[in-house]
Amino acid sequence: MVDRKKIRPSLAQRTPIAEWLAASLGLILTIGVIGYLLAEGLGERQGPPSLQVANEPAQRVEGGYVLPLVVRNSSFATAAGVEIRGTLTQNGAVVEERRTTFTYVPGRGETRGGLVFQSDPDRSTISLVAEGYEEP
Amino acid sequence: MAASASDEESYARGLARAAAGALIFSFPLLMTMEMWELGFHMDRGRLALLLAVTSLVVFGLARFVGFRDDTNLTDDALDALAALLVGFVVSALLLILLGLVGPGTAIREGVGMMAVQAAPASMGAILANKQLQAGTSGKTKEDRAGYLGQLFLMAAGALFLAFNVAPTEEMILIGFKMSAWHTLALVVASLIVLHALVFTVGFAGQEEQESHASAFAHFTLAGYGIALLVSLYILWTFGRLDGGLSDTVRAVAVLGFPATLGAALARLVV
Numbered sequence: 001m002v003d004r005k006k007i008r009p010s011l012a013q014r015t016p017i018a019e020w021l022a023a024s025l026g027l028i029l030t031i032g033v034i035g036y037l038l039a040e041g042l043g044e045r046q047g048p049p050s051l052q053v054a055n056e057p058a059q060r061v062e063g064g065y066v067l068p069l070v071v072r073n074s075s076f077a078t079a080a081g082v083e084i085r086g087t088l089t090q091n092g093a094v095v096e097e098r099r100t101t102f103t104y105v106p107g108r109g110e111t112r113g114g115l116v117f118q119s120d121p122d123r124s125t126i127s128l129v130a131e132g133y134e135e136p
Numbered sequence: 137m138a139a140s141a142s143d144e145e146s147y148a149r150g151l152a153r154a155a156a157g158a159l160i161f162s163f164p165l166l167m168t169m170e171m172w173e174l175g176f177h178m179d180r181g182r183l184a185l186l187l188a189v190t191s192l193v194v195f196g197l198a199r200f201v202g203f204r205d206d207t208n209l210t211d212d213a214l215d216a217l218a219a220l221l222v223g224f225v226v227s228a229l230l231l232i233l234l235g236l237v238g239p240g241t242a243i244r245e246g247v248g249m250m251a252v253q254a255a256p257a258s259m260g261a262i263l264a265n266k267q268l269q270a271g272t273s274g275k276t277k278e279d280r281a282g283y284l285g286q287l288f289l290m291a292a293g294a295l296f297l298a299f300n301v302a303p304t305e306e307m308i309l310i311g312f313k314m315s316a317w318h319t320l321a322l323v324v325a326s327l328i329v330l331h332a333l334v335f336t337v338g339f340a341g342q343e344e345q346e347s348h349a350s351a352f353a354h355f356t357l358a359g360y361g362i363a364l365l366v367s368l369y370i371l372w373t374f375g376r377l378d379g380g381l382s383d384t385v386r387a388v389a390v391l392g393f394p395a396t397l398g399a400a401l402a403r404l405v406v
Contacts, residue, residue: 026222030191109242
């Protein structure tokens with residue numbers, strides 16, 4: 001990038017400090033990311049996705065209630081098309097049942113979404129289950 | 137004694153050029169849904185290998201294309217590393233800017249998404265620096281590359297173009313839609329296109345290849361072989377070889393077409 005047609009100066013002389021900086025950062029990042037991926041790959045335990053569904057406090061919206069959901073995957077395997085069913089029960093009787101599908105829940109990650117109910121979820125017992133998934 | 141201030145400034149400008157290249161080359165993939173998903177569900181070992189392969193390809197490009205005219209190995213290595221840095225930084229920033237990576241993203245997910253995007257971005261960084269560079273004169277490095285260097289450039293071109301289309305669902309779908317005869321026709325078409333482009337674009341060293349037959353063997357067949365191997369590698373990397381042999385052959389032939397175009401245009405693109 002720099003014209004050096006005259007006598008070749010030594011490597012240290014003709015290399016800008018910025019270049020050393022950029023190159024060493026590049027080296028650190030490349031080796032770091034490859035190392036991280038390898039460590040993760042080697043530490044990965046085989047096994048199906050392990051899904052836990054939790055809810056956050058319900059919120060009133062126009063025409064009903066939204067129950068925000070967090071689906072966590074504690075396994076390394078990513079789950080696709082995750083089916084979540086939420087049921088509201090009062091004294092054993094089902095008040096309402098809603099389903100939703102999450103496109104992806106990454107391995108060791110989480111995805112957020114919500115279920116929409118007509119009645120206030122806080123007045124009922126909430127039960128949430130992950131019904132199934134497909135492999136990506 | 138360190139380099140002068142004007143050298144520092146011109147190096148910074150080079151980095152900016154590289155960033156522009158990384159941006160242009162990686163944008164289509166940054167906005168492809170399958171690429172984000174690959175970032176987290178792709179096999180970690182294969183992703184690490186992909187990064188290692190990318191580093192080597194970037195180094196090879198630095199060797200034959202380069203940020204400048206030196207042929208010094210250390211300089212080329214420094215250029216390659218800087219291009220990798222630019223690739224990582226540009227992909228990470230864009231993923232954040234587009235709201236694909238945020239505070240809620242798990243580390244595994246974020247690093248994976250950045251790593252898979254960094255591959256095309258750093259190739260773009262190293263290429264653009266040359267393409268956008270003003271007033272390079274004299275013999276370019278690719279003229280000195282020799283036959284093996286030419287094959288490497290073809291492989292790099294094939295890798296880049298194949299990488300751009302391989303993540304999409306359409307690759308598999310096209311394979312399903314095609315009959316064996318379609319596949320055969322596509323192979324023939326790939327060979328014709330490659331041969332035509334090799335001759336009209338004029339790879340370096342072509343002058344010595346007198347006859348069509350000899351050029352066909354040296355560049356067209358060799359190039360197509362490389363394109364097929366590159367497609368096979370990319371499909372394996374993305375975990376798309378789960379089907380049977382017939383599906384695999386078809387997928388390789390389908391991806392082999394863009395890979396062939398990449399190989400043929402390597403000289404224009406690179």
